[in-house]
Amino acid sequence: MTKRVSASELAGTGRRMTMDDLAELAGVSKITVSRALKDSALVRAPVREQIQQLARTHGYRLNTAARNLRLRRNHSVTVVINMTPTADRTMSDPIFLGLVGGLLQCLTAANYRLVLTTADQVLASGDHDSDGIIFLGQGTDDTLLGQVSEMGLPFVVWGARRATDGDWITIGSDNRRGGALIGQHLAALGRRDVLFLGDQEHQEVADRLTGLEQGGGATMRVTARACEFGMLAGRAAVDAAIEGGWRGDAIVGASDMIALGAMDALIARNIAIPDDMVVIGYDGIPAAANAAIPLTTVRQDWQRAGELLGETMLAWVEGTQPNPETLPVELIVRASTQAD
Amino acid sequence: MTKRVSASELAGTGRRMTMDDLAELAGVSKITVSRALKDSALVRAPVREQIQQLARTHGYRLNTAARNLRLRRNHSVTVVINMTPTADRTMSDPIFLGLVGGLLQCLTAANYRLVLTTADQVLASGDHDSDGIIFLGQGTDDTLLGQVSEMGLPFVVWGARRATDGDWITIGSDNRRGGALIGQHLAALGRRDVLFLGDQEHQEVADRLTGLEQGGGATMRVTARACEFGMLAGRAAVDAAIEGGWRGDAIVGASDMIALGAMDALIARNIAIPDDMVVIGYDGIPAAANAAIPLTTVRQDWQRAGELLGETMLAWVEGTQPNPETLPVELIVRASTQAD
DNA sequence: GACTAGTGCGCCCTTATCGTA
DNA sequence: CTACGATAAGGGCGCACTAGT
Numbered sequence: 001m002t003k004r005v006s007a008s009e010l011a012g013t014g015r016r017m018t019m020d021d022l023a024e025l026a027g028v029s030k031i032t033v034s035r036a037l038k039d040s041a042l043v044r045a046p047v048r049e050q051i052q053q054l055a056r057t058h059g060y061r062l063n064t065a066a067r068n069l070r071l072r073r074n075h076s077v078t079v080v081i082n083m084t085p086t087a088d089r090t091m092s093d094p095i096f097l098g099l100v101g102g103l104l105q106c107l108t109a110a111n112y113r114l115v116l117t118t119a120d121q122v123l124a125s126g127d128h129d130s131d132g133i134i135f136l137g138q139g140t141d142d143t144l145l146g147q148v149s150e151m152g153l154p155f156v157v158w159g160a161r162r163a164t165d166g167d168w169i170t171i172g173s174d175n176r177r178g179g180a181l182i183g184q185h186l187a188a189l190g191r192r193d194v195l196f197l198g199d200q201e202h203q204e205v206a207d208r209l210t211g212l213e214q215g216g217g218a219t220m221r222v223t224a225r226a227c228e229f230g231m232l233a234g235r236a237a238v239d240a241a242i243e244g245g246w247r248g249d250a251i252v253g254a255s256d257m258i259a260l261g262a263m264d265a266l267i268a269r270n271i272a273i274p275d276d277m278v279v280i281g282y283d284g285i286p287a288a289a290n291a292a293i294p295l296t297t298v299r300q301d302w303q304r305a306g307e308l309l310g311e312t313m314l315a316w317v318e319g320t321q322p323n324p325e326t327l328p329v330e331l332i333v334r335a336s337t338q339a340d
Numbered sequence: 341m342t343k344r345v346s347a348s349e350l351a352g353t354g355r356r357m358t359m360d361d362l363a364e365l366a367g368v369s370k371i372t373v374s375r376a377l378k379d380s381a382l383v384r385a386p387v388r389e390q391i392q393q394l395a396r397t398h399g400y401r402l403n404t405a406a407r408n409l410r411l412r413r414n415h416s417v418t419v420v421i422n423m424t425p426t427a428d429r430t431m432s433d434p435i436f437l438g439l440v441g442g443l444l445q446c447l448t449a450a451n452y453r454l455v456l457t458t459a460d461q462v463l464a465s466g467d468h469d470s471d472g473i474i475f476l477g478q479g480t481d482d483t484l485l486g487q488v489s490e491m492g493l494p495f496v497v498w499g500a501r502r503a504t505d506g507d508w509i510t511i512g513s514d515n516r517r518g519g520a521l522i523g524q525h526l527a528a529l530g531r532r533d534v535l536f537l538g539d540q541e542h543q544e545v546a547d548r549l550t551g552l553e554q555g556g557g558a559t560m561r562v563t564a565r566a567c568e569f570g571m572l573a574g575r576a577a578v579d580a581a582i583e584g585g586w587r588g589d590a591i592v593g594a595s596d597m598i599a600l601g602a603m604d605a606l607i608a609r610n611i612a613i614p615d616d617m618v619v620i621g622y623d624g625i626p627a628a629a630n631a632a633i634p635l636t637t638v639r640q641d642w643q644r645a646g647e648l649l650g651e652t653m654l655a656w657v658e659g660t661q662p663n664p665e666t667l668p669v670e671l672i673v674r675a676s677t678q679a680d
Numbered sequence: 681g682a683c684t685a686g687t688g689c690g691c692c693c694t695t696a697t698c699g700t701a
Numbered sequence: 702c703t704a705c706g707a708t709a710a711g712g713g714c715g716c717a718c719t720a721g722t
Contacts, residue, residue, distance in 0.1 A: 018693060029706050034695060042704065064469040065408035066693030069711050074405065076455070081444075093433035100456070104421075108461045115416070116440070116456050121448045129404040231630065290571065292632055358712055369687050374714060382685065406712035409692050 017060045025058070026051050037062070068129075076113035077313055078130040079103060080122050082137030082144065092229075092257055094285045095302050099136060099158065102306020110314050123147055131317045132156070134309050140201035142166065154316040156309055160203035169316070171309055173327035175204050178298040179211020181331040182252055182280050185296070187216055189337060191250040191278060194220060197227040197237045197262060198254025205254040208282060212252060223248070227258055234261025242269070249277060256281035256288040256297055263293060263336065278337040284330075294334035300327055357400045365398070366391045377402070408469075416453040417653055418470040419443060420462050422477030422484065432569075432597050434625045435642050439476060439498065442646020450654050463487055471657045472496070474649050480541035482506065494656040496649055500543035509656070511649055513667035515544050518638040519551020521671040522592055522620050525636070527556050529677060531590040531618060534560060537567040537577045537602060538594025545594040548622060552592060563588070567598055574601025582609070589617060596621035596628040596637055603633060603676065618677040624670075634674035640667055 023030040028047065036043045036051035043051075054060075068074050079100070100114075107114050115130055122133065123144075133148060138159025146166055149155050155168035160175055186194060196212060198205040213222050223246060227237040234253055238261070251266075253259030259281030263273060271277050273293050281288050284299030305327050315322035363370040368387065376383045376391035383391075394400075408414050419440070440454075447454050455470055462473065463484075473488055478499025486506055489495050495508035500515055526534060536552060538545040553562050563586060567577040574593055578601070591606075593599030599621030603613060611617050613633050621628050624639030645667050655662035 019695095020693080030693090031695070031707085032705060035705090044704070047704090061469075063409070063693050065405050065412075065414065066711090067695080068405035069403070069409050069692090069713095070694045070696085072711075079456075093437055096437065097433055104456060104458060108457060108465075111465065114456045116419075116444060116454045117448060118444060125448075125451065129401075287627070356712095359714095360712075370712085371688090371714070372686060375686090384685070387685090403712050406692090407714080409694090410712080410714050412692075 016063070017058055018063070019060075022051070022055060022058065022060050025054050074129050074131050075111060076115050076130040077103075077107055077132045077134060077310070077317070078115045078117055078122065079134045079136065080117055080119055080148070082119040082135060082139060092255070092283070092285055094287075095283060096136065098302025099306040099309070102303040102308075103134065103310045104306075105303075106307045106310030106314070110310075112314065119144060119148075132313045134158075134313055138170070138203070140199070154313060156313050156316070158305070158309060160207050162203045169312060169322060169324050171305075171312055171324050171327075172204060173300045173305065174329050175207035176211040176214075178282060178300075178329040178331075179208040179213075180215030181211075181298060181329065182208075182282075183212045183215025183217070183220065185280070185331055185333065185337065186250050186252075186278070187220060189250075189278060192220055193248030194222045194250040194252055195238075195241055195246060195248050196222055196224045196252045196254070197234055197258050198224075199226055199228060200224065202254075208254055221248075227254070229255050229257060231257050231261035231264065234258035235265045236261075238262045238265035251277060251279045253279070253281045256283045256285045256295060259295055259297070259336075260287060260291055263291065263295065267292075274335065274337050274339055280337060284332060289334070291336075293336050296334045296337040297332050299330045299332050356403070357398055358403070359400075362391065362395060362398065362400050365394050414469050414471050415451060416455050416470040417443075417447055417472045417474060417650075417657070418455045418457055418462065419474045419476065420457055420459050420488070422459040422475060422479060432595065432623070432625055434627075435623060436476065438642025439646040439649070442643040442648070443474065443650045444646075445643075446647045446650030446654070450650075452654065459484060459488075472653045474498070474653055478510075478543065480539070494653060496653050496656070498645070498649060500547050502543045509652060509662060509664050511645075511652055511664050511666075512544060513640045513645065514669050515547035516551040516554075518622060518640075518669040518671075519548040519553075520555030521551075521638060521669065522548075522622075523552045523555025523557070523560065525620070525671055525673065525677065526590050526592075526618070527560060529590075529618060532560055533588030534562045534590040534592055535578075535581055535586060535588050536562055536564045536592045536594070537574055537598050538564075539566055539568060540564065542594075548594055561588075567594070569595050569597060571597050571601035571604065574598035575605040576601075578602045578605035591617060591619045593619070593621045596623045596625045596635060599635055599637070599676075600627065600631055603631065603635070607632075614675065614677050614679055620677060624672060629674070631676075633676050636674045636677040637672050639670045639672050 019030040019033045023033045032043055033051055036048040037055060104114055132154035135148065135157040138157055142164050145157060149166050149168050157168055157170045158172060159170055160172045161170045196209050200206045200209060209224055216222060225237055225241055227233050251262050253262055259279050263279050266273055266277055273279055279295065281295045281297040284297050288295040288297045308325055308327060312322045312324055359370040359373045363373045372383055373391055376388040377395060444454055472494035475488065475497040478497055482504050485497060489506050489508050497508055497510045498512060499510055500512045501510045536549050540546045540549060549564055556562060565577055565581055567573050591602045593602055599619050603619050606613055606617055613619055619635065621635045621637040624637050628635040628637045648665055648667060652662045652664055
């Protein structure tokens with residue numbers, strides 16, 4: 001048995017105070033201390049309060065490693081960032097920060113820790129112990145997700161559901177509906193010939209395109225052109241399309257960054273927005289609102305998305321059957337489709 | 341003693357394989373397994389490889405909680421975000437992401453985990469156990485930092501050193517020199533009457549102003565005006581200055597976002613950039629390069645800054661005396677101060 | 681005696697179970 | 702039944718030690 005030490009003895013040693021020390025101070029056993037600190041009804045209120053008071057005054061802090069070992073739970077969730085670290089990333093900055101902000105809020109409120117890591121790292125080191133994995137940056141295929149899934153932990157992915165999805169929960173915004181809102185808006189504006197820019201290898205992008213075609217109706221012609229995420233790609237895609245002979249009256253970007261790049265290309269060619277060409281983006285990042293010509297877009301509440309991810313993960317971890325929700329979307333009409 | 345179970349027995353139970361199980365498989369004791377997995381020279385190479393092979397094939401994973409309990413180390417560093425979550429934050433998105441990216445790289449390479457949390461949370465719950473705390477978002481005074489410091493962990497802050505700093509290490513970029521570079525550039529351009537926008541309550545901003553005044557020389561007149569971070573604040577500050585009668589030939593923002601807002605105000609007033617007014621920012625965010633009139637700025641390598649924070653923290657945690665470096669800065673001249 | 685390769689036991693701190701007054 | 706305690710995990714690692722050169 002470990003030798004108990006009094007508070008004054010402890011002061012010099014640099015050893016951290018344990019429950020046993022606290023128990024001796026209070027004249028009870030350590031299990032009683034444990035219960036008291038958890039507000040258990042198995043300890044009488046006065047005893048409970050006295051112990052909690054002692055804990056405060058002596059600066060006692062629970063040893064999480066010991067608790068985790070005993071409970072076989074870590075009270076932590078790993079958030080994996082699977083994004084290229086270049087300027088042109090698939091998930092732009094405000095989106096990422098919104099998601100992480102929401103996750104932080106949700107997880108810390110439930111007293112879970114958020115461990116941030118990269119996809120490489122999570123596969124390389126099996127030593128990271130957490131109760132679940134949240135994946136940001138679905139990518140174009142499932143090999144990476146499959147590998148993570150094999151770790152056997154609750155696993156939640158932000159993105160769009162795919163037929164090939166394995167044993168994990170995919171949560172995303174209502175991309176189909178977002179696309180449809182854009183299609184309907186364009187139809188109402190009388191636009192007929194739409195250029196859609198995006199990489200359909202990403203399921204989210206494919207869903208947005210499907211929605212666009214449905215929402216636009218039979219009279220609308222939609223030309224899809226492969227385009228990476230990012231402003232430069234959007235700009236280049238528009239240049240290439242026009243040089244390739246495309247003549248239409250609307251451009252839809254699979255993301256705001258793509259659409260902002262598209263607007264750059266149009267402005268450089270002196271094509272009037274919105275008169276000669278309307279432009280619509282997707283995501284609702286601040287830069288879309290602050291652009292020289294404010295960009296019409298489909299907004300998603302990224303903070304809420306993060307909370308949704310967190311809530312689903314916590315439900316799974318705590319044993320409840322999680323029911324994956326879909327994040328609602330909203331069309332924001334701005335100057336890029338509608339003159340003042 | 342825990343009952344050892346063979347691999348086949350284990351399969352059904354859902355119990356995770358332990359070192360003891362692995363030891364029995366290999367016909368050695370668990371301490372030998374422990375050493376083998378750490379590539380210790382105390383175990384002969386053939387035995388070592390056999391054990392590592394067994395660990396792989398049986399999917400053994402080290403129980404971190406147990407190791408942490410035993411070693412009294414957590415192999416994790418807490419990164420505290422102290423930022424207002426509004427659109428107008430003191431630390432803009434790319435900066436934050438650069439810092440976190442650098443930290444991630446540095447910490448995961450050393451096999452440390454990055455635990456993300458908020459300032460509120462870190463003070464509220466004393467139960468988060470990590471080996472050190474890194475603070476992003478120094479703020480204007482030291483009360484918060486003082487409270488965190490009292491937790492008694494290695495503590496590293498991103499920002500600028502202040503006279504009132506307590507028992508922690510502050511790491512930051514060379515704000516004084518960055519300001520001086522701006523001053524010298526303006527002097528070389530023949531500009532004499534400079535408006536500086538920023539909140540001097542932030543030490544970093546105060547240092548940049550001091551540098552600016554020194555670099556500009558005796559003939560330069562610098563008017564400092566209090567201004568929050570963010571585009572809207574920058575725009576409003578310029579409007580107010582001009583309406584208040586300020587007439588000068590240069591504007592310096594304490595951040596790129598402020599300077600971008602300032603440019604908006606100037607464009608709205610038809611003041612020609614750079615002919616009638618030059619504008620300079622600070623930070624080197626992508627938006628500065630992509631602005632309608634690309635913004636001259638002082639660039640900082642945020643990724644490197646994150647690595648610097650991480651390296652300093654690891655040195656402290658590992659017991660080496662950390663020597664805080666300063667991040668170099670670089671002036672990037674663009675169209676907002678120099679016509680093509 | 682010194683060295684190598686490996687072992688037995690206890691400790692790290694908390695909590696669940698069962699027992700007792 | 703209420704309020705509390707003794708004991709035993711939970712898994713990995715360090716110390717002191719040994720068997721064999």
